Amino acid sequence: MAATTPSTQVTPILRVAIPAPLRRLYDYLPPAELECQLISGVRVLVPFGPRHVIGMVMSIETTSELRLNQLKRVSRIVDSEPLLQDSLFQTLTWAAAYYQHPVGDVFHTALPVKLRRGDPCFAEPEIFYSLHPQCCIATAQQHLKRATRQLALLQFIARQTSGVTSGTISKQGFQPSLLKKLLARDGYLLATKVNQSFTAKTRLALKSNRQGIKLNTSQQQALNQINKAQGFQTFLLHGVTGSGKTEVYMRAMEPHLLAGRQCLLLVPEIGLTPQTMQRFEQRFSCYVVSLHSGLTDTERLHAWRAASSGRADIIIGTRSAVFTPMPRPGLIIIDEEHDGSFKQQDGFRYSARDVAIKRAHAEDIVIVLGSATPSLESMNNARRGKFILLGLPDRAGGAKSPTLRILDIAQSQLEHGLSETLVLRIEQHLNLGNQVLVFVNRRGYAPVLQCKTCAWISECDQCIARMTVHTRPPELHCHHCESKLPLPHTCPNCGSTDLSTLGTGTQKLEEFLKLRFDKVPVIRIDRDSTRSRRRLHDLLDTIKSGNPSILLGTQMLAKGHHFPAVTLVAIVDADMGLFSADFRGQEQMAQTIVQVAGRAGRADRPGEVLVQSRHAHHPALSNLVQLNYADYAHLLLAERKTGKMPPFSHLALFNVESPEREAACRFAVTLAKLTQQQQDPTVETLGPVPAPMEKRAGRFRLHLQIKSFNRSALQRVLRAVCKEADQLRLPTKVRWSLDVDPTEML
DSSP states (O other): OOOOOOOTTSOOEEEEEOSSSSSOOEEEBOOSSOOSOOOTTOEEEEEETTEEEEEEEEEEESOOSSOGGGOOBOSEEOOSSOSSOHHHHHHHHHHHHHTTOOHHHHHHHHSOHHHHTTOOOSOOOEEEEEEOTTOOHHHHHHHTSSOHHHHHHHHHHHHOTTOBOHHHHHHTTOOHHHHHHHHHSTTTEEEEEEOSOOOHHHHTTOOBOOTTOOOOHHHHHHHHHHHHOOSSEEEEEEEOTTSOHHHHHHHHHHHHHHTTOEEEEEOSOGGGHHHHHHHHHHHBSSOEEEEOTTSOHHHHHHHHHHHHHTOOSEEEESGGGGGOOOSSEEEEEEETTTOGGGBOOSSSOOBHHHHHHHHHHHHTOEEEEEESSOOHHHHHHHHTTSSEEEEEOSOGGGOOOOEEEEEEOTTOOOBTTBOHHHHHHHHHHHHTTOEEEEEOOOOSSBSEEEETTTOOBOBOSSSSSBOEEEETTEEEEOTTTOOEEEOOSSOTTTOOSOEEEESOOHHHHHHHHHHHTTTSOEEEESTTTOOSHHHHHHHHHHHHTOOSOEEEESGGGTSSOOOTTEEEEEESOOOTTTTOSSTTHHHHHHHHHHHHHTTSSOSSSOOEEEEEESOTTOHHHHHHHHSOHHHHHHHHHHHHHHHTOTTSSEEEEEEEEESSHHHHHHHHHHHHHHHHTTOOTTEEEEEEEEEEEEEETTEEEEEEEEEESOHHHHHHHHHHHHHHHHHSOOOTTOEEEEEESOSOOO
């Protein structure tokens, strides 16, 4: 970033990125009364049309395409120094160019909401509470005999050698009133305001509580390679489920934390963030913050400031946390790197994994990608030598991998989606005092409501999709556009009352399992049952008690959780991925099965996995049972290479949508012509064609697929097409977007 002010004889011009749909920068004059030095990387308040918006200064120039009297002035310079480090600034600039997205919107997305509105970025002083030097715990125990919660809080604070914040105290279950009461007692607590980052010397006092955990041979070998790496390197840590990848992550962080550097850990789900936070806070006596969309705007800004100032040692977050500033970066880790949630599916369609790799390169630091089921892109990069492959082939602690068996249900009579064999095995495992996990990737009660008289089926008026039946509350719910209708008692088409459901969702299966196994609790975990963070936390605590129970859920149960009492995993329907319209369908099916299967037998009790299928002899399922995931991935890579699909080619997807099908078609054809006019023989255009889900949320959708074996050529064509398309006048209500390296083709 430029940081010098041009000669006073030349009028400086601020080139500003504004959150607007056009892929361009805007020129402004400095404020009339300039009170600070002009530098790039700071936020400014500028007039933009009829309103004022916050933009980011990208550079200071001396010339403009417009005359000086045509330029507006910046209303206010918000920051006195750059908001982001050079390396992160460069990474965001690269991301805007690579994903062909307006740079102003990219920087807008990277900042917390309150910073987008102009709030100050400086970190407010934070209060750390520690034991008063004059406080004697033994004496305090006598004085606080009847105030047991106050005593518990005092003992907790005494164990935190570096002090503790009120936020951490609240996470431990202590009410703010307890802290106030202890502060009111003389000589118990010391409150210290901290308005600067910890120094490396301070961090040398940080301790890692390993609790006697020993690494096995493969864990130690992987850790040794990570720790001896100098500068930028990408490691792919491929460990079977339960192999102790998190332990390797924490050991890899230790030298960086002791050296005063920060570590960033990305996880795929908000639901995994609290348990991950708890585990790292118990392990390290350092400042850990979380960043995810479940936080309030104030909480998110507070965490961002702590990371940006260097006060936060470990940052744990979901996709957007990849943009968190770190003044002393040391290590980046992507857990479950294969997970689709790392790819943003609307607006700025970035891959957090790929942006993280680019950022690590800019920071010249190590990045570790971990997964039991790595993406085919990462597996191919390891084969080509771009990534260093580290293997963890064995489960930690001597636990054995579960046995996996396919149940052929083609000729079976099912009871609410379950075969007699599966129900019997569930009963046997429960009788042994174990827990059972039943996985069905369908929310709601049933996927279809139909009329037996006239064959009417509940379909969404806004989508080409069926509405799912929910019973709590009773409604028809479209999971694509979120439309909801009251659950009808009579057929809307013929008036018949003979309505029935088809298929099985989590609610329907829960109803059956509670009747069939009435002596054990059935714990359902899906988006409907865990709408609050507290509810999910409570359900997970119930599971961790280890009492016999049935865990029923969707993808939320498939990854990252450690349930030592689960000995049987039942996958109700494995067939959905076999015939997907998406070329990644079988890869995603295999990842889901392996991840869910990995919840079984993680302790000293052997695990069993039963997978129901009406196509039990399909090669994709047969190979999955017979081969390990690495060998299975190599088969899929061979198929991809034959089909000239990613990762052996590079894709981009233009999506055009409109409430009117013809309007969408006309503009999609225009985009196709613009692509063909580039006359690049190395770039192939397919379409426009209707999207697999042609209508969603009341809009008709068409896809234009651009493919090339040359990434640079693809980027040149996309850049030219976007530039020309930006100049076109869009028909009313027509929208278009571009997805580079799409992970979903639906």
